[in-house]
Amino acid sequence: MPEISLNGKDIALQGAAPVASTNSAPAAAVHAKKDTALYGKYLVPGEKMTPEALAGYYNRNVEEAKEAYDANDWESPEQMYSQFEFLVEHIDLTGKTLLDVGAGNGLFFEFLTQRGIEPEESTAIDIAEGQIEIVRQRFPDVTAIAADFFKYEFEESYDVVTMFGVAPCLKFIFPEKDRISALLRLLDRALKYSRVGVAVSFLNHNCYLSAEEEGYEYVYHYPEELCTLLSGARYDLSTVHNDLVTTCFIYTHDATGQPFRFDLNRIDSMLNLLK
Numbered sequence: 229m230p231e232i233s234l235n236g237k238d239i240a241l242q243g244a245a246p247v248a249s250t251n252s253a254p255a256a257a258v259h260a261k262k263d264t265a266l267y268g269k270y271l272v273p274g275e276k277m278t279p280e281a282l283a284g285y286y287n288r289n290v291e292e293a294k295e296a297y298d299a300n301d302w303e304s305p306e307q308m309y310s311q312f313e314f315l316v317e318h319i320d321l322t323g324k325t326l327l328d329v330g331a332g333n334g335l336f337f338e339f340l341t342q343r344g345i346e347p348e349e350s351t352a353i354d355i356a357e358g359q360i361e362i363v364r365q366r367f368p369d370v371t372a373i374a375a376d377f378f379k380y381e382f383e384e385s386y387d388v389v390t391m392f393g394v395a396p397c398l399k400f401i402f403p404e405k406d407r408i409s410a411l412l413r414l415l416d417r418a419l420k421y422s423r424v425g426v427a428v429s430f431l432n433h434n435c436y437l438s439a440e441e442e443g444y445e446y447v448y449h450y451p452e453e454l455c456t457l458l459s460g461a462r463y464d465l466s467t468v469h470n471d472l473v474t475t476c477f478i479y480t481h482d483a484t485g486q487p488f489r490f491d492l493n494r495i496d497s498m499l500n501l502l503k
C-alpha cells in the first residue's frame with residue numbers, strides 16, 4: 229500500500245490500490261497493522277490527535293491563563309468578542325434557555341451579564357475539565373458539564389445552542405473524516421438539541437490555504453461552503469467581520485416550519501464520490 233509521510237510518520241493511503249511487495253521483509257513486518265492515526269504538529273506535537281489530546285491542550289491553556297481570554301486560544305480579544313456581538317445582534321437571549329458548547333472558561337457568560345442579558349437558564353459543556361472548573365467557580369448559576377459534546381446525551385433541548393470556536397477543533401474529534409463531513413456532524417447535532425437556532429463560528433478562508441500547506445491541526449472552512457451546505461435553511465452569516473473568524477446563526481426551522489437537518493449518510497456518499 230502506498231505511503232505518505234506526515235509529520236515524519238508514515239501513513240498508508242486509505243483506499244489506494246495494493247502494490248505487490250518486492251522486498252524480502254519478514255512476513256510479520258509485512259502484515260503488521262499500520263498506524264494510520266494523525267499526529268499533532270502544532271497544538272500537541274508528536275501526540276496522536278484524539279479528543280483526549282484536545283482536552284489536554286485546553287487544560288494546559290487554562291492552567292496558565294485561568295480567567296483570561298487566552299485560555300480560549302483566540303489571537304486577540306476582538307476575535308472572541310466579535311462572535312458574541314454577532315449573536316446578540318441576531319437573537320435576544322433574554323428569557324431563553326442556552327447551551328454553550330465548547331464554552332471554554334466561560335467568558336461568553338461574563339459578556340452576557342455585562343450587557344444585562346439574562347437567559348432563563350444556561351448550560352455549558354466543554355471537553356476540558358480545567359475550563360469547566362473555572363466556569364463552575366465564576367458562574368455558579370450555570371450548569372457546567374465536562375464532556376465531549378458528541379458523546380454526552382442531553383435530557384432536554386435548548387432554545388439556542390452556541391458553538392464558538394468548536395468547529396476549528398473537529399480534526400481532533402474526527403481525525404479520519406473529511407472536514408465538511410465533520411462540520412455537518414457538529415451542525416446536525418446542535419440543530420437536534422435546539423428549538424430556535426444554533427450559532428457557530430469557524431476559522432475562514434483567510435487562513436485556509438496556509439493552514440492546508442502547513443498541515444495545521446485547526447480546521448478551516450470557506451463561508452461560501454457553508455452557504456452551499458445550508459441551502460434550504462434560514463440563516464444569517466456574518467460578513468467576515470475580522471481576518472480569521474466568520475459566525476453564522478442557523479434557525480432550527482426552515483421557511484416552511486420544518487426542522488432543518490442534514491442527511492449525513494447521503495452527504496458522506498457524495499463526498500466519497502468526489503474524492
Ligand SMILES: C[S@@+](CC[C@H](N)C(=O)[O-])C[C@H]1O[C@@H](n2cnc3c(N)ncnc32)[C@H](O)[C@@H]1O
Nearest residue numbers: 286300330331332354355356376377392393397
Ligand atoms: C477555541 S476555544 C473557544 C472557547 C469559547 N467558546 C470562546 O469562544 O472563547 C474551543 C473550546 O471548545 C472546546 N471543545 C472543542 N471540541 C469540543 C467537543 N467536541 N466537546 C466539548 N468541548 C469541545 C475546547 O475544549 C475549547 O475549550
